[in-house]
Amino acid sequence: MTLPRAGRTTAGMTKPVTLWGLPHSLYTGRARSYLRKQRIAYVERPPTDPEFASRVMPTIGRAIIPVVELADGTIIQDTVDIIDHFEREGTAQGPVPHPACPADARLLALAHLFELYAVDGLTRHAMHYRWSYLGEQEAFLRHAFATGSDASRAEATMGRMHSYLPMLGVDAATIPAIEESYHELLAALDAHFAVYQFLLGASPSIADYAMFGPLFAHLGRDPVPLAIMQREAPHVFRWVERMHAPDLDSVDYPTPAPEFPDDEVPETLAPLLAQIGRELIPDLTDRLTFLRDYVAQHQPKAGDPVTDRPHRRVIGTVETSFRDVAYTGGVQPYTFFLWQRLIDAGRHPEARALFAKHDLTAFIDIDLPIRVERRDQIEVWG
Template sequence: MTAAPYRLYGASHSLYTGKVRCYLRNQGIDYVELPTWHPDFATRILPQIGRGIIPVLETPEGRVIQDSIDIIDYLEAQGVPWPVYPQSPLLHILAIIIEYYGCQAMLKHAMHYRWSYREEQEDFLRCAFTLGSGAEMAEQIMGRMSSYLPRLGVNPGSIPLIETSYRELLALLDAHFAQMPYLLGSRPSIADYGLIAPLFAHLGRDPVPLALMQQRASRVHRWVERMTAPGLDCVEYPEQAPAFLDDGELPATLEALLRHIAGEIFPELTDKLAFMDAWVSEHQPEEGSPVTARPQVRQIGLVQTQFRGADIEVGVEPYLLYLLQRATAVLHVQPADQRQALLATLEQLGLSAAVPRGRSYQVGRRNNLECWLSA
């Protein structure tokens, strides 16, 4: 407990706010949540973050931190009951890849089920956006959010595949949670916080996907409840002490989930990274310069790729490298023989290309904005 609580600026229906909120609750961190229409957000917070974006955490000392990764890493450094990064290099890397899958690759699932079924969910969504942003802004924000679908790869050809993908994911997760309460054992890792982002705010609240989850995957729905509860809500697993998996053979249910993820994120991730490489080579950005000309623009272009064989066009956000290069950092600090063993395991799972390597640049964050840095 702190002398004054942290302040979380966000919204109930926000994917990334949900990720941070779950972390704060699970760790027992004292906080209050405020909406973006709170006067402090406009007068004090926006000038410090440079763009209208959530979540934002304000510390008791007045420090302002934007972005779910930066918020969680800051709190980890302060000391928490349940640190989220496993000591095992393999589990650490896999956790970051799962976080990427939830927070980036699953945006198409989350946004499709929210906006493609808008008519069936209109009252719920309008209430959520009005409560979160105020009546005057709700319609404008809803229109802008729904317009993102094409740039996420949601089109008539991909929609049936997205829905098949989601049903398969629910089945895989349901089987896994029959064995253990969290993705990497009996305590939550950054993998759980990455996956809860879409599986709570959109897929675990909006009426259409929530019904699908409840009907098809009751253990997944229970995991969503667990992740949004205070502390570790593991009453169904009394024999399991809070710990990550041993650094040995992966459980079959986890391996099946990882192979599913590998089939979902490629070739899209490969094509995005290739586009970014070409963009950096052409533009030669200065060290420390923002990744885009305007802070509110997060994409540097569009790339043609595929999702489960369907042609899609997606926006390329340098932020994805900011997320995944943390896995690269874990790999690089290992001794050479262990590094090769890790790569071999990742290759067997189809995930070695999810650890970006061999680049002369990276993406950092300065003043709450992504920027280009030398590797």
């Protein structure tokens, strides 16, 4: 069904969309950045507002942010669905001014690779630096989590978030590898952003919005990782500022801005792609083995929810590794939803050639035993 353009009412007047979210929320930051860059008028409201429980939660079936509510009452949950909607339907004024999905098949596949890495990789870094250093930044975090709430609810939410660390593979054994990875990532990103304003050229793509989530809300806002970023990677910090600005904020780059060459991605992306491959391929290989066994055992039916309750994120645990350090992590079907988007984009011959050149074919040269899709605000088996 084609949805009406956001912000257009039956009287022809425009009305801001509502962004249900919070300042310190990783995924809210991703959605907020997109709305700002596309000049989509919005009003941000916290999920503690009584209307969220009375009107929004009955539609999405769980307490989760961000959620975008259009002028006609249409509700869209999940940043992928939010961005896909506006990319497809445009705004009240017409097409979005800065399309986030590259037309170039190679860049589109890379964008989906960064999208997958941001969730399956950088969420670990973000959660580690937020909660493993709680003592050093407790006042800041308590203030953040009390936004739109109170101290007791903030305490409960913080405790729940902290409990997710083992599922994400954050423990005494992996923490040194996670911190090594963060410093390596900052160095590679800083070299790239010294030349290019955004990950894939002169305007932001879904790659930038995906990576912005963890690199803003946690790593570029919480005191401990923010200090590291400002000290070691000033170009990355400027990119974080740029992504949160309502325009392209490219005053520190030449005009016209440099574009990617027609026949290849720039050399500055090579270290980033190598790091993504090293960190994700072993993990995803183990998760794929788990999924194959799960499908063979449970025989899920197309259209069924991936979990028995909408708020549950995992369907089991897997023995895997991060940078050669073993850990036991939770298996989230959402990972396969994002991976399938990458596989679909990677079928293009030009994308396949690029991925082969950078030893990334393991990401696209496979078939998942079952698709994971988004329907009615939740993940379902495809």
